[in-house]
Amino acid sequence: MWKTLLLCQLLPLLLPLLVVASSGNRRGRLAGAKWWEHAIVYQVYPRSFRDSDGDGVGDLRGVIERLDHVRSVADCLWLSPIYPSPQRDFGYDVSNFRAVEPQYGSLEDFDELVRKAKSLGLKVILDFVPNHSSDEHDWFKRSARREEPYAEFYVWRDARYSAEGERLPPNNWLSGFGGSAWTWHEERRQYYYHAFSEHQPDLNYRSPRVQLEMMLALKFWLDHGVDGFRVDAINALFEDTQFRDEPPSSANGSLVEGDDYSSLSHIYTRDLDETYNVVRSWKTMMNHYTKKLKSSQKLALMEVFAKLPKVIKYYHVGAEPMNLRMIHQLRNDSRPEEFKVLIEDWMRAKPKHRAANWVVGNHDIGRTASRFGYDNNRADEMSMLAAVLPGMMIVYQGDEIGMTDARLTYEQTRDPVGCAAGPEGYAKTSRDPQRTPYQWDDTTSAGFSSNATTWLPVNDNYRDLNLRQQTDYFGGASHYKVFRALAKLKRRRAVQQGTLRVKVIEEGQVLVVVRELRDEAPTLLLISFADRELRVDVLSKLDVPAEMRIYVASVKSRLRHRERVDMSRVRLPARASVIFAADRLRS
Numbered sequence: 001m002w003k004t005l006l007l008c009q010l011l012p013l014l015l016p017l018l019v020v021a022s023s024g025n026r027r028g029r030l031a032g033a034k035w036w037e038h039a040i041v042y043q044v045y046p047r048s049f050r051d052s053d054g055d056g057v058g059d060l061r062g063v064i065e066r067l068d069h070v071r072s073v074a075d076c077l078w079l080s081p082i083y084p085s086p087q088r089d090f091g092y093d094v095s096n097f098r099a100v101e102p103q104y105g106s107l108e109d110f111d112e113l114v115r116k117a118k119s120l121g122l123k124v125i126l127d128f129v130p131n132h133s134s135d136e137h138d139w140f141k142r143s144a145r146r147e148e149p150y151a152e153f154y155v156w157r158d159a160r161y162s163a164e165g166e167r168l169p170p171n172n173w174l175s176g177f178g179g180s181a182w183t184w185h186e187e188r189r190q191y192y193y194h195a196f197s198e199h200q201p202d203l204n205y206r207s208p209r210v211q212l213e214m215m216l217a218l219k220f221w222l223d224h225g226v227d228g229f230r231v232d233a234i235n236a237l238f239e240d241t242q243f244r245d246e247p248p249s250s251a252n253g254s255l256v257e258g259d260d261y262s263s264l265s266h267i268y269t270r271d272l273d274e275t276y277n278v279v280r281s282w283k284t285m286m287n288h289y290t291k292k293l294k295s296s297q298k299l300a301l302m303e304v305f306a307k308l309p310k311v312i313k314y315y316h317v318g319a320e321p322m323n324l325r326m327i328h329q330l331r332n333d334s335r336p337e338e339f340k341v342l343i344e345d346w347m348r349a350k351p352k353h354r355a356a357n358w359v360v361g362n363h364d365i366g367r368t369a370s371r372f373g374y375d376n377n378r379a380d381e382m383s384m385l386a387a388v389l390p391g392m393m394i395v396y397q398g399d400e401i402g403m404t405d406a407r408l409t410y411e412q413t414r415d416p417v418g419c420a421a422g423p424e425g426y427a428k429t430s431r432d433p434q435r436t437p438y439q440w441d442d443t444t445s446a447g448f449s450s451n452a453t454t455w456l457p458v459n460d461n462y463r464d465l466n467l468r469q470q471t472d473y474f475g476g477a478s479h480y481k482v483f484r485a486l487a488k489l490k491r492r493r494a495v496q497q498g499t500l501r502v503k504v505i506e507e508g509q510v511l512v513v514v515r516e517l518r519d520e521a522p523t524l525l526l527i528s529f530a531d532r533e534l535r536v537d538v539l540s541k542l543d544v545p546a547e548m549r550i551y552v553a554s555v556k557s558r559l560r561h562r563e564r565v566d567m568s569r570v571r572l573p574a575r576a577s578v579i580f581a582a583d584r585l586r587s
Helices: 002-021 024-030 060-065 067-073 107-119 138-144 208-223 274-293 308-317 325-329 336-349 368-372 381-388 416-429 467-472 479-489 493-497
Strands: 040-044 076-079 123-128 182-185 190-193 228-231 299-302 357-359 392-396 499-505 510-516 523-528 534-536 547-553 564-566 570-572 577-581
Touching: 040 067, 060 067, 060 107, 067 107, 067 479, 107 123, 123 208, 123 299, 208 274, 274 299, 274 308, 308 336, 325 336, 325 357, 336 499, 336 510, 368 381, 381 392, 381 479, 381 510, 381 523, 381 577, 467 479, 479 547, 493 510, 523 570, 564 570
Parallel strands: 040 076, 040 392, 076 123, 123 228, 228 299, 357 392
Antiparallel strands: 182 190, 499 510, 510 523, 523 577, 534 570, 547 564, 547 577
């Protein structure tokens, strides 16, 4: 009976997909200018953005109250998961894919948020978590009882047994959160697979019913006005059908020992080819949806950790793979040549007519100002670089004011990864330091909440580092003012359409990015990696006007906005970043 019902549900959805997929001309018309190609995407972590009701946890009404701020620095709001959840991984363990977490508000609140955002000209995308659900999802409970049609919604497997009769997991697969990726379920008398926490069982994408349900979840949110999705952990979607042991990994030619995630080469649980077919089906559905309603095109932004060819392949199925290389491969001690290679590799690998993107920060990695050093003039560096480069710029809440990681004790830790690491290891693994509440002002709880107690403590530096202080500071530059200037720069024709040149000068101490259009003066970014002030003769190395104005400079450089500069004698303070532009380029 359920198979007949499934077919009835699938046909209305799949028939239009086949029509779109078989019509090359129609797809071509859909592939015109896309709103995200030069957008600044601003990630909001709802628990930590703004608490409207004083319970110490951020919520949707809090986001609504601060949409004007988001619009002041970005074109698109990306909301981290807002679905019902036991919050064991703070929303990435979903118990209902088509509803709103009551702690955050209601579906009506979400609808109001979308309406207000659109009235401000702000796009809205949702974090979609397709790889797994919560173990408290009704699907999982019914699957554990072998109820149809849910029996095979998850990846179940019989136990192995040692010669002594000891029950063992089906194979050696490991969880990204540590330990075995298999957990025994007493009721079902089988193991279930979880690529992440044991509270996040993996969905079985070899089940057509699972694929249908997730497609319907996407459509549900499209019906509620979203402009697309950032898709979490996409390359973990499928697993090897033979459940073979994964081989040990190696680093520098040596085997990596232990049972942590890095000890295996994940050839049977990551980047399987079937994943691309699912993504193609989602994007085809979105294109059909766009055409039917004559709405703006829908963004499908994929979080994927893989080697570059596998990442780029998502472009070829219609999606936009997130370029996470800036946050995972560049460090405080990286040299200009490493930056140059990273930029050029991505630009060379991506399809010619597809937009690049540059991720500056997110909720899973230390804040940019902390990674590169808040006190050594580099807090603005990555935002300035991403703003000048062609394509989309993706930032995390607080990047625009130079927020830094908080110092938390083990007792204050809430992140399951940090908690699992224990008192000795939490400081290296916890993601809580970058998830502390947004620092709006210097009042109670940094203006995040009227409650002095918040779900994570506010960073101790909030009295000196907050949005109000940076907005009201008339005596000079602030990170917020720099970012506002970058947002305006991103809309300029030369930055959106100009050619790109990346060079390293001054004996490997200065990175140069040049954007230029024919018959227009170039836009020029210089980033110093030197620990001392430099005097740089840019004119002898690049074809630029003899004089240019400083459009914007990193806060601690103390260089003056709009100052006219002789390009044969550019003063570049230690670790400073400076954008130069022609006189007619105004901020």
